[in-house]
Amino acid sequence: MKCPNCNHDNRDTARYCSNCGMQIIIKPVPSPLLSVGTTLQGRYTIKQVVQQGGMGNIYLASDQRFSRRDCAIKEMIDDFTNPNQRADAVRRFQQEADLLANLNHPNILDVYDRFTEGHRHYLVTPFITGRNLLEHLAELGGAASENTVVEWAITICDVLEYLHAQNPPIIYRDLKPENLMLTATGRLSVIDFGIARHFVAGQPGTMIGTPGYAAPEQYQGMAEPRSDLYALGTTMHHLLTGIDPRKKAPFLFEPVRKAQPALSAGIERIVDQLVQMRIDQRYQTASDVKQDLMLLSSGRTLFNVEWAQSVTTTPSVNLFQIDHQFLNPYLAMDTDALCRFLLDFHSAAIIDSSTAKPQVHLVLVLDVSGSMNTPEKYPILVEATEVLIDALDEDDTLSIILFSQGWDLVVSRQRAAICKFEKNSILSDINQSNVKFGQATILAPAIQVALSEIKAFQRQLSTSVVNRLYILTDGQIHDAEECKQLSNLLQQSGAEVNSYGFGKDFALESIKAMMEGCHGGRVKPIINTQDAVMSFGHIADVSKKIIAMDAVLEVAFSKNVICGDAFRYRPGLYYFGNQVYDQNKVFRTSLGVLEAERNYSFCFEARLQPCQEGTEPIAVARLSYLFKGQRMEDMCLIQMVRSRDTHLIARENEEVKQIFAVLDGLRTLDPEQLLDVYRARLVLAVQERRDPAMIETLRKAIGYLETKGSLEGLSATEQRVLKADVRSTQVRW
Numbered sequence: 001m002k003c004p005n006c007n008h009d010n011r012d013t014a015r016y017c018s019n020c021g022m023q024i025i026i027k028p029v030p031s032p033l034l035s036v037g038t039t040l041q042g043r044y045t046i047k048q049v050v051q052q053g054g055m056g057n058i059y060l061a062s063d064q065r066f067s068r069r070d071c072a073i074k075e076m077i078d079d080f081t082n083p084n085q086r087a088d089a090v091r092r093f094q095q096e097a098d099l100l101a102n103l104n105h106p107n108i109l110d111v112y113d114r115f116t117e118g119h120r121h122y123l124v125t126p127f128i129t130g131r132n133l134l135e136h137l138a139e140l141g142g143a144a145s146e147n148t149v150v151e152w153a154i155t156i157c158d159v160l161e162y163l164h165a166q167n168p169p170i171i172y173r174d175l176k177p178e179n180l181m182l183t184a185t186g187r188l189s190v191i192d193f194g195i196a197r198h199f200v201a202g203q204p205g206t207m208i209g210t211p212g213y214a215a216p217e218q219y220q221g222m223a224e225p226r227s228d229l230y231a232l233g234t235t236m237h238h239l240l241t242g243i244d245p246r247k248k249a250p251f252l253f254e255p256v257r258k259a260q261p262a263l264s265a266g267i268e269r270i271v272d273q274l275v276q277m278r279i280d281q282r283y284q285t286a287s288d289v290k291q292d293l294m295l296l297s298s299g300r301t302l303f304n305v306e307w308a309q310s311v312t313t314t315p316s317v318n319l320f321q322i323d324h325q326f327l328n329p330y331l332a333m334d335t336d337a338l339c340r341f342l343l344d345f346h347s348a349a350i351i352d353s354s355t356a357k358p359q360v361h362l363v364l365v366l367d368v369s370g371s372m373n374t375p376e377k378y379p380i381l382v383e384a385t386e387v388l389i390d391a392l393d394e395d396d397t398l399s400i401i402l403f404s405q406g407w408d409l410v411v412s413r414q415r416a417a418i419c420k421f422e423k424n425s426i427l428s429d430i431n432q433s434n435v436k437f438g439q440a441t442i443l444a445p446a447i448q449v450a451l452s453e454i455k456a457f458q459r460q461l462s463t464s465v466v467n468r469l470y471i472l473t474d475g476q477i478h479d480a481e482e483c484k485q486l487s488n489l490l491q492q493s494g495a496e497v498n499s500y501g502f503g504k505d506f507a508l509e510s511i512k513a514m515m516e517g518c519h520g521g522r523v524k525p526i527i528n529t530q531d532a533v534m535s536f537g538h539i540a541d542v543s544k545k546i547i548a549m550d551a552v553l554e555v556a557f558s559k560n561v562i563c564g565d566a567f568r569y570r571p572g573l574y575y576f577g578n579q580v581y582d583q584n585k586v587f588r589t590s591l592g593v594l595e596a597e598r599n600y601s602f603c604f605e606a607r608l609q610p611c612q613e614g615t616e617p618i619a620v621a622r623l624s625y626l627f628k629g630q631r632m633e634d635m636c637l638i639q640m641v642r643s644r645d646t647h648l649i650a651r652e653n654e655e656v657k658q659i660f661a662v663l664d665g666l667r668t669l670d671p672e673q674l675l676d677v678y679r680a681r682l683v684l685a686v687q688e689r690r691d692p693a694m695i696e697t698l699r700k701a702i703g704y705l706e707t708k709g710s711l712e713g714l715s716a717t718e719q720r721v722l723k724a725d726v727r728s729t730q731v732r733w
Helices: 083-101 133-140 146-164 216-220 225-241 265-274 286-302 378-391 416-421 423-431 444-460 480-484 487-493 508-515 531-544 654-667 671-687 692-707 716-722
Strands: 044-052 057-063 069-077 113-117 120-126 130-132 180-183 188-190 320-326 330-332 338-347 359-367 397-403 407-415 465-474 496-502 519-525 546-557 561-570 574-577 586-595 600-608 615-627 630-643
Touching (some): 069 083, 130 133, 133 225, 146 225, 146 286, 225 265, 265 286, 338 561, 338 615, 338 654, 359 531, 378 416, 397 416, 397 423, 397 444, 407 423, 416 423, 444 465, 465 531, 487 508, 508 519, 519 586, 531 546, 546 600, 561 654, 600 615, 654 671, 671 692
Parallel strands (some): 330 630, 359 397, 359 465, 465 496
Antiparallel strands (some): 069 120, 130 180, 320 338, 546 615, 561 574
């Protein structure tokens, strides 16, 4: 048998060409026709031949018993010479009749009758006026619109959901455009159940189905419900692109937007997941697919931005897992309820950060002015620097700049491996620096040197790099205005900027003004100077865990939602307020680098309109980032469950409740509210065994509020501690 594609000779029974892999389609010889006017069973009068085939034909007939209603008669002619083939064909024909007779679904044909006359077997069903989707595609010129395909696919999912819910489940096994009939009124029906069968786990069947549409496991006779989902994906791919899978090598499907760029990212994601070779990587149920399709359909009206419209209910996970928890998991249906939720994301799996981390450049800008010349400060600073060098990843790069009345570049873009080898020399250079213990604290020139180091490092490497700038200050800065003017340059550098503050009067406001808008942007007061050693070691450890960079978090809210306050809970408390949303109701914040084994948490408030639906999509979260030079993104749909059950509505998530109690303190000066806030923070601090100084200050503040009704009398240092994050003592702004 010659291949129609490459003309290669194949064996007579071949279904695929052994040379090019294309399917060999043998056109059947039409079987003998019944003449118009023929009456079967004394009841069905043939009016028209609808379709001819090698094993039988399909007729339009008139049922004389029921007001001459039109019906379709499917015929199978028993002219087999091989008894095994005859038995198999008769069994499949009767099986289709039995299956259909026991099904009741608006998009599956009913069975009116079945009978045998001579060597011909007949199945009688309603007659559908219309055409199958393959014929419809030809009329359209090759491809259908996304909206139309989504509507059809939702209907197909509804049918598959029904079939797979039978006991035992029914596997359709031959989903394709030819078996989907579109009526003149636009209604879709699934036809031809000739090879459908009941599913028994672990029981092999026959290698049957339509090549190009059938799932890989069907070729081994191991069809199961998820095989139908694969066929749904191949069918959708054909309908969306116009590319017939039977004319291409099997199991190779390009993303639909490569053929049709106007299609949405959401439909591409759904189809890609459906046509996965591995069963466990596909959607697991037709219900899951239908839910995502319905969301894709409704998302065009729910959200103002395209990327939010394309979200699916199945979270996309490349590198980070996004989760959310509501303070009230259930809200009342008929009220404009306040919704409060925690959005949390973390690395989805254990990742070898040594292979994933980008090139990291640490820049230390260290205050060595006269106020540091005490036994509990300067020696600790030198010890902390030594600890940092020892803890650095050998592939990291280090710069160290000292400042007081002048500046001194002690280490310039040196690889950590070399710094470790020359550690004693570096520490000696710090101790012998001629800027040490100057009478003034001039920071701006040192920051300009740091910016030069950052730019030089970026020019030096063509690959993606991460610059992390750490500033340690003690006391006040004498050129605060000049430092503030460097804010834009620091932002433009793209570096992550953080600061540590020694002393009771470190320049918090000056540092805040300079770092405003930078990645990182956190200040940590050194309450106990010995903490500097641990903190510098932590800086090195964090750099080892960086796995992504240039990260941005976006949360798009539904058009029906009134956006409220937004907060960052970790790392570092931060109050964004409610003026941070753009005109499309999108919250957006730049995160800089992301670390493995670290949780990032944001909290949001929103006012919801009265709703009658059980589940209401209210927002979509998208985390985008660079990983190994590739831009990636993870998305998560945030849905609120509405209810009329008062017991469900009364439920609260205690963990989220405690977090919001802490966050409430960022926007209030009311003593009673502050008292609740500090009590909640104290619970967290004790549970997590945090800094004893923090715990003691919280207890003292609670005592003041309980007895005096104010915080008057707390020292400046204690006031700073109260502004700090319970977990890291990082000051919030």
